[in-house]
Amino acid sequence: MSLFDTPKSPAHYADVILPVAVPKLFTYEIPPNMVGFLSVGFRVIVPFGSKITTGIINKLHQNPPKYNTKFIDNILDNEPIVSPVQIQFMRWMASYYLCTIGEVLKAVLPSGMKISSESRVQLHPDFDLETTEEPLNEREQLLLAHLSQHPHVDMKEVPKIIGVKQYAPHIKSLIEKQAIIIFEHVKEKYNPKKEKRVRLKAHWAEETALNQLFGLLEKKQKGLECVMRYLQSVNIFDHPELNNVGLEKKALVAQNVSASSIKTLVKNQIMEEFEVQVSRLGRDQIPDRSTITLTEAQEKAKAEIIEGMGSGKPVLFHGITGSGKTEIYIDLIQQALEAGTQVLLMLPEIALTTQIVDRLAHYFGEQMGIYHSKYSDQERVEVWNGVVNGQIQFVVGVRSSLLLPFDNLGLIIVDESHEISYKQHEPNPRYYAADAALILAHLHHCPIIMGSATPSFEQLFLAQEKKYHLVQLTERFGDAQLPKMQLVDISRERKKKTMVGDYSSVLINAIKETVGKGEQVIIFQNRRGYAPILICEDCGTSHQCPNCAVSLTLHQHRNELICHYCGHQDKVPMDCFACGSVKLSTQGFGTQKLEEDLQNIFPDYSIQRMDLDTTRNKNSYQVIIDDFEQQKIDILIGTQIVTKGLDFGGVTLVGVVDADRMLRFPDFRANERAYQMITQVGGRAGRRASQQGRVIIQTRQTDQDVLQKVIQQDFKGLFKQELAERLEFQYPPFRRLIKITIKNPDEQVCQQAALYLNAVLEEWIGKQRVLGAQTPYISKIRNLFLREITIKIEREGVDLKRVKSLIQQAVIETYAQKAFAKTHIISDVDPY
C-alpha cells in the first residue's frame, strides 16, 4: 500500500432517523459483521429506550459521539428502501412544515414496515408459586396466578389483570424477587400473501410417464379424476414447463375434486403441494394501448403542455369539466414511461374511484401501482416494494403517494390540484401535497403538471405572474356543451308557499321532467346527517356536544344525535333537557333529510344517498357508483363526494340545494370554494353530446355577486375581484400564512398561553405580522379549548427560514413556562 493510498475505512457509526417526534438523529454503532454492508436508506432495527424500533440510515461515518452508543440490532432489507432524494425531500418537509424528520418518517413508512416491539411478561423459569418464600402482596399474587395460566402477557394487559393503573412498582418488585422476567416481543407486520398450489411430481410430468400413471390409477377413480382435472387446466402435453407453475389448489377443489383425494395423491408421491408468494395487487390484465385518440383541441393542449414542460416551469393545466384531461395525461404518462422514468399521478381521495383507475390500469397494466387510503397496510407495503424493485414505474395515488421511494421521477401530475384534500390536517407533517409535489419535482429535475377545472386563485395568480406555464382547454370533449346554470330565489318561493320542504318548485319540476325523460339527477348539499340542530321551541336550547362547542347533528334513521367532530353519540331525547318541553324541532337540513323528503315527493323514483355515512365500508362507494352508472338510480343525493371526477353519461340535471351555506363559511377562501364546488358538481351534468345539462342553484340572494359570476361562468371576473380583496386584507397569494393552534383542557390556561405566545411572537417577528389569540369559530373540540394565532408573512424580501425558526423558538419559550407546559401548540404552515 502506497502512502497516497489512504484506505477508506468502512464506517462504524450510523446516524439513524427514527419515527419519533424528537428533533434530532440518533447515532448507533455498527456491529463488525454489518460493517461495509450498510448504506444510506437502509432500514434497520435498533434498540431505543426500553423498546426496539425501525429506523432509516441517514449517514455513515467514523466519529464516535460523546455518549455511549448502542449497536444496531438488525438489517431488515437487502438494499436501501428509501432513496437518497427521498431523504432530501423528507428534510425539506420537516423544515418547511415545522415538524421533525422523525414525524415525516412516520408518515412515509407504511406501518407494515415499521417493526417495533412490545414488552411482555412471563414467569421466571426457576420460580415456583407453591414453594416460594418471598412475601407476595395481593396484586403480585393476581399477576402470578394469571401467568401460571398463560405463557406470557402483554405489559399493556398488566393494569387490567392486577386492577391498578400504576403497575410499575409491582413489576419491579416481582423482578427483584426473581418471580418474573420481561422480554421484548417483536411484531413482524408485513406478511407476504401465499397461495397453495399443486402440481405433478416432476417424473410424472411427461407423456410416457403419464400413460403409465393412468394405468396405475385405473382402479382409483378419485385419483384419476383429480389428475384428469389437473391436466385439463394445465396442458403439459403441449407445454411441459407449465407443470412447474402448477395449479392453484383452490381452483382444483372448485372443480369438484375433494381436498382428500389431492391429499392421497400427495401421499403416494404422484402430486405435490407447494406455496408461492403472490401479489395482493393482482391485476393481470394485459395492457391495451391502442385506443386513445385525441381530439384536435386535446392535441393542441398537449403540445402546449409539452412546451411548458420544456420551459422548466410547472404547468398549470386549466381544462374545464368534461374536456378530457385524462386522455392527455395518459398520453404524457406513456411518453415518460417509454423514456424509462417513473411517473406519479396524484388524485384527491374521493376521485380515486375505479372509474378512473380501471381506465388507467387498462393502459398501463402491471407497471402501475395504486396508493389509496382504502388499501390495506399490506397492500401499501407491496406498492412500496414494487417501486423499490422497479416493477412499478407508475403510481396513481392520493396525497401520501408522494412519499413513496421514487428515485427517478420523469413526470408528476397533480390532478384536481385545487383540492383541499391534498392538505394533511392531522397529524404532523401538515403538508400540502400539491405544493410539496413542486419541491419533489424540483428535486428530481422533472416536469410537473397541475391540472384542474377550477384552479385555485393562488395557482392562477402564479400563472399570471409567469411562475407557472398556463395551458387552457376550454372545449368539452366531443360535442358536449357546458351546462346551463340558473339561480332560483327560495325566499320568494317561500313567500309564495311553493316550496316543498327544502326544494323549490323549479327544482321539483326539473327533477320530474328529467327523470320522466329517463335521465338522471344529482342533488348536492354539503352537509351530511338529517339536521344540524335539534332545538327546543319553548326555551330555544339546542343540543350541544358535551366535548365540543358544536350542536349535535340529528341522524334520523339511527335515531341518534352525533357530533361530527368527536363522534359523540346520544339517543335522540323525547323532551328538552333544559325545560322539559316536548316541542323539539329541527333546524337546517342535511343529505338525510333531503333524501327522505324527496322520497316522499317522488315515491316511485329510485333515490340513493352518497355521503360519509353511506360509503364507510370498502365497497359501498363502488356499489352506489355502479348502480348509478347502470341507471338503477334516478337521483343521487350527496355531499362533496359527488362533485369529484365522476363521469356519468346519464346525468342532465344537478341541483345545489343551499348555495348560501357555502358562502357563509367563515374563511377567506369561502367564495373561491363556493365557486369551485358549484362548478365541479355542475360539471357532472350533460357530459355526453346529446343533451345540454342544467344546473339549478337555490339561494336566498339571487343578486349575490359570487353566484352571479358563477352562473355567467365568469371565472376571470371573480378571480380579479377576489384578488383585490386578498391584497387589501393581506391574504394569500400575497402573504404566506402560518396558523398556530393552542390547545388546553382549561380555557383560562389556554387563553393565557395564547396571549403569552402572541406577545413573544409580536416582539420577535413584528407586531404587524401577528394576528393574535383569536377564539376560533369552533372554540372547543374533544374537551380541549382552542385559540389561534395567525402569522402573515410577506412573499418577498423575508428570510422565511429565519421567521420559522423564531416561531419554533417562541413555541419552546412558551412551553418553558411552567403553567403552560401541558399546553399543545400546533403550527400549521399554509393552512387550508
Next chain:
DNA sequence: GTCCTTGTTTAG
C-alpha cells in the same frame, strides 16, 4: 411522541 423515574398529593 413515549417510557420511566421521582416527588407530591389524596383517599381510606
Next chain:
DNA sequence: TAAACAAGGACC
C-alpha cells in the same frame, strides 16, 4: 400505606 397524579428528562 398504596395508589393516583404531576413533572421532568432522556431517548443514541
